[in-house]
Amino acid sequence: MSGGTHMNDSAAAQADKSQVGLKLMALVVRCLNTVSLHDVDNSSSKETIEELGVLLDAELRQQKSVELQCVGGIPFLNGARLKMGEEHLETAVALRRYLEHLQVQEISFGAGLRREHLRGFFLAFQKHRRAPKPQAILQEKLGLVRLRETLSASTVLTPREVLLRYYARLVVLLKHVIGSQTPVRVERFRRVLQRLAEASVGHEALLVGLTRFHRKDVDGGQHGAAVAVLVLLMARRMGMPRAQQLDLALSGLFHDLGRGTSALPPEREFDRSSHELLARRGPLKTALRMLQRPLDPGRLERVVAAHDCLQPAWSGPVQRPVGLAGRMLAVPCAFDLLTFPAPPHPGLPPDTALRLISHRAGTRFDPRVVRLFTAVAGFYPVGTLVRLSGGQLGVVMDVPTDPAQAARPRVRVVQGAGRTKADYVVDLAEPGQRLTIVASLDSTESDLNVPHFLFS
Template identity: 25%
Template sequence: MTADSRMKPSFPASIAADCSIMNDDIFLPGPARQIERLGPLLVYCLFSAGRTVRIHDVNNRAAQAALAKLGQTLDECARLEGRVAIASVSDVLLINDVRIIVDSQSMGPLLYLIDEMKKRKVEEIDFGPDVTLPELGSFLKLFFLEPAEEDVFGEVNRRLSEAGIVNIRLTEWIEREKFLRDAKEERREIREESNKVMSRAVMFMGEVLRSIEQRRPIQLPKAHRLTQQMADIIQTDETILVGLSSIKDYDEYTFSHSVNVSVLSMLISDRMGLHKNDTAQIGVAALLHDIGKTHIPQSILNKPARLNTDEWSLMKRHSMLGAIELSRVRSLRAVVDPIFVSLQHHLLYNGSGYPVKPGAWELHPYTHIIVIADIYDAMTTPRIYRERTLTPDRVLRYILHKSGEMFDPLVVKVFIKTMGLYPVGTVVELDTGERAVVLRQNDRTSFLHRPVVSLLREDGSHSEPIDLAAPADGGTSCRRSIAGSVQDADCEARKARCFVMK
């Protein structure tokens, strides 16, 4: 499958007509966001106040006037959008993820801000709703001080926290290409980066939920930036990301499930040879696939028993509700992949599943990938209504068994080959009686049954990586072999320590 061969099935009108909550205006183009109009003014006010407090004391009359104007514009933006986040990404300035376009006269202030953020390795400045004028003044004074020679971002952050600035938060900009070239030699950096991106993705899903509750637009470019970072990691060394996705967060199930499905879908896409941009796009679609569940009551989502007929039919509507929710996102109307994935992610290769419509569904190519990642993560995660889960290798066997029936055979083949016999994160029992966790696959295909593991000790610690294919004491036979995978809740915390940053 190549990017060019993507099918773009049309939105099924019969389904749209079926849905009682759908109304006509949802699919009409929305008005331009006010932030597009206010953005250039905010850029100018920030530039002007920053320059003024750089030269004068914050109590100077000119500085106070500039700060008041900035405060007023921030308030106006916050009133319209609920938040104000200014990001500099690839020499483009975004406010609340809307690209700010200025005329040639205002180009100077815009480029100045981009440059100053870059010098301090700041990707985003988030102004909270409770920011005060004195706080704004101190922030500008400290932010525009000469950048430090080393740890430039850390230094700015330190200055701000020492000054007690809590309502303005900075996000670090990461120089991707350079970072990952260095990281090839330094696994610790990959580990750190994987942990960071996973927790940012879980936090992002929380923001998405809040945006939907408050009827605010979903910050889609942020999702793209996250999945592009994940795609970079996957192309370098995905093992920590996959390991982290194997740690099941029961309390934050919907968030962590979406992030896990995103990681696994992107891994499949990368191994299928899709372009990095497509892989990142699949990641976004996977992050948002279950977004319709935000409209399903918690009492149904977390019911500790089988759903009755009415509850089940409501639950089944989450895929349609998700497609409707995503159709409200203006920037998605041109790139509709996530809408199709949300709508179709419970439809199977043989046409079974839901939602049901007259005639056959034409499944979006991304759906074939995300369906497998979705089922794999769901079946390996304990839930309140399902006491026993299957070990990862058993779920793989199930997926293989259903290849060509429930799942696209090509995608199954790639998935099984990528995950190996014992996927990263599987807890196994060795023939020595020891418990271990799979850290990564063996490079040689003939040793797929002998991955690299870490022993999980009773005292909660774990051993250095052990290659199960390495012969013992200069001989030819291996010292330990896998007896089988195990489902052991006690091992979960010890296993997590192998992947989570200390």
């Protein structure tokens, strides 16, 4: 109970801080607007500066300095991101326009700030904003107002954070592209995938775990991102050059671009042919989104892979040349579709899905690719919720390197026997370790967010 109250308090403090930040941003922008038009000593300028001063005085009573930052158009207060609503976007854009012109990323107001410091700052702003070299404002002595070109706080992220953040970015970008029908800017996706690829060296299991997040409904963004990272790992395991790894991952990312949001509503009566038509129209829509004449070979490759990935499911008696890229996408794609809830069905546990896929190796899937996928994802794929022989619940953490130990991965126990709270890691492959996996469980039943345990 007390924990809950504490949490509420900190959340309230956070919200409060964000409110102050928004107010500060709005005031700074208003002041900059006013002094762009009027003299600093003009009454209206004085009024807004005074208002800003009052706010800063109140804040500086509690802390040493107040830092308003703007990186790439996103405003931060003392390094914490401001939670903005629609109505604040205009202000944020204006702030960005002012600061970028001056090449300033941070304005910091130190304790003991006086009105003349503010006045000095705005005078300097007036002086430099139209100068040929506006960044010279950085050299001005402005008392307790300090301007910085780069953020003072170090923003170097740990690989885990990079993985989480960039995966989230990948999903959001892809969802945006699927939903908004905007042109696909491949370079952005390539950049994000590259960061993921770079940060995941040595953390491959985490990257697999990323794909195990809960999805509320059929989500093209998450499906594409999951297939992209899985196929990236497969390509890496194959020892392909970096550029090809990314190309393959991009193929995975866009393989279902067209079908992303067009699942049949669950209430609709099942009809195999309409599902098939829907599935077959997926690659068509992907192609229509991606291809333009004259055809770009890179994009064509991706679209062909997307088509090949699904095609054998209904290819007729005539054998078609199915590219390896398509065959490589088919396995993670099927795995993801099988394991994720497609309401009303909750999806299969990962190991069951993998079993189903390996039964199809040789007919529906390329057996070599299935083995490769297994080597990357594991017998109990990373992120599978399992019950151990001692009655504990655990999350599979990694893939044993020795195939003979495939069924004995490292497991993070998240619930002890008898539903007690627990948090420790056991390596089932350790000599003398008696615990074994007895069953895989449906993580939706226990309502646990599996990746949380992988990343915590």
